[in-house]
């Protein structure tokens with residue numbers, strides 16, 4: 034195959050929320066695009082993560098596209114935090130409504146993308162052995178799209194089913210009455226555990242590092258709530274874009290240190306925010322919760338006291354209490370996570386004290402004993418932020434490979450572009466607010482910036498754009514400097530690549546805030562794409 038469809042203006046890799054919107058946006062500019070998607074269906078995260086309990090943890094009215102008023106009018110979310118099936122239906126509806134499917138090739142993994150300097154095109158090779166050539170290539174491959182499996186010897190020899198939460202079978206898994214083991218206690222497990230606990234005969238949760246989780250207070254969305262949203266829609270969406278997290282919390286910006294407040298007043302504030310069901314509410318209550326350890330201890334202590342009050346067995350409660358600063362690893366939002374441990378059929382296994390050593394035919398063996406299981410649920414997360422990019426053999430000028438360029442950690446300009454890789458863009462790449470924000474807001478911002486950039490190049494008769502090395506060096510320094518001013522890098526987390534053995538520890542998302550970052554990107558574009566080299 035090498036017809037006109039294989040020579041679009043833009044090749045987009047990935048048909049998750051980012052790739053879908055990018056295709057629509059490019060078409061509106063009169064550019065042709067082909068989207069290559071490894072999975073058998075579109076939807077990205079929301080196609081693959083079908084585990085029981087999967088749902089968004091940013092309110093659906095906020096975790097949804099804002100680019101089309103018609104789309105917003107036509108779609109009603111049923112719940113405050115919609116479940117995975119509903120979000121997938123939404124994305125499918127978006128694809129149908131904007132007639133996107135005809136330019137999406139499903140079941141097509143990109144294995145290599147090489148820049149052909151002589152003719153200035155990207156040659157993108159697929160798992161079928163075919164090649165798509167395009168002047169521009171956009172990697173909308175997702176930050177959390179490469180599941181990470183734990184290295185547990187013998188897992189292949191377990192005689193029951195073993196499923197990663199991000200590779201959950203479309204037809205579900207038989208769990209009723211069975212002995213289930215869940216490995217991991219991050220966001221995926223925190224959502225799955227309460228649902229599995231209700232169905233399983235016995236549920237064993239293998240925990241290495243406890244998570245901080247706050248209650249979602251999920252509920253059906255009322256007509257009045259929907260009406261309130263519609264009535265102030267434009268202002269609401271504007272606030273989201275200018276906010277620091279891409280979320281409107283309903284709280285004014287904090288003005289005081291947590292340590293300058295009377296302890297009773299502080300506890301009252303935390304209590305009120307605990308009840309709000311918002312990921313950001315506690316973290317943003319005071320100015321210094323994420324920058325000063327003693328300040329953070331106040332909120333961490335508050336959440337630990339909630340765990341102790343919820344979980345009846347004091348030993349189990351103690352194990353569920355994290356000892357690292359609140360918010361420095363991704364906070365979870367749950368529906369009944371801690372109370373699940375009060376059920377007689379649920380046990381918490383501390384694999385920090387008694388490490389998992391291997392799987393057997395009948396279950397999981399720790400150093401001290403064997404846990405007999407019928408099903409193993411692997412909730413061990415992702416090769417986050419760089420995994421999908423590194424899995425492609427990406428080569429820029431002079432055949433330089435991205436894997437080599439990033440050997441000591443990702444190096445981007447704005448999380449959008451790399452030096453030595455002309456006309457190549459990433460959506461929500463490392464070095465942008467990305468996973469520390471409402472991703473739909475950050476995706477829309479990147480997609481619009483990239484599309485506007487390609488349009489500007491076309492209007493000016495230019496054909497090549499490439500981040501300069503000084504701009505990349507400066508930006509990498511800025512991302513690092515902002516992170517160093519916070520408590521985030523003090524802890525091992527997937528934000529720092531710490532969950533992947535051998536990965537350099539570099540704090541990857543930009544912590545400067547969505548609103549300020551957007552302004553910076555816009556100013557750079559307005560200044561003729563400062564920090565980029567442009568040519569005809």
Ligand code: FAD
Nearest residue numbers: 047049050051071077078089090091142143174175471472
């Ligand atoms: P994805 O949705 O990951 O899509 C990327 C696509 O690229 C995938 O379909 C993948 O198959 C494809 N792809 C990757 N590599 C290749 C290749 N080499 N060739 C071809 N195709 C490829 N964020 C929030 O802001 N709020 C939430 O509530 C939230 N909930 C989440 C819940 C879960 C369970 C997970 C895992 C993540 C969640 N996220 C959330 C983050 C979520 O990933 C983003 O919000 C959003 O889905 C990212 O969209 P995307 O299009 O950038 O990436």
Ligand code: NAP
Nearest residue numbers: 088089090183217218219220221222241242363412413414
């Ligand atoms: P995660 O947060 O990385 O959690 C993985 C868990 O597995 C951790 O508890 C980890 O413990 C444990 N683990 C890994 N290897 C292990 C091993 N060998 N033995 C024992 N335990 C092991 O992954 P995730 O829960 O899939 O979430 C990833 C991200 O996706 C989230 O942070 C969030 O951004 C997004 N997400 C969002 C939602 C939502 O609520 N909307 C739901 C799911 C995911 P250690 O930390 O000790 O390694």
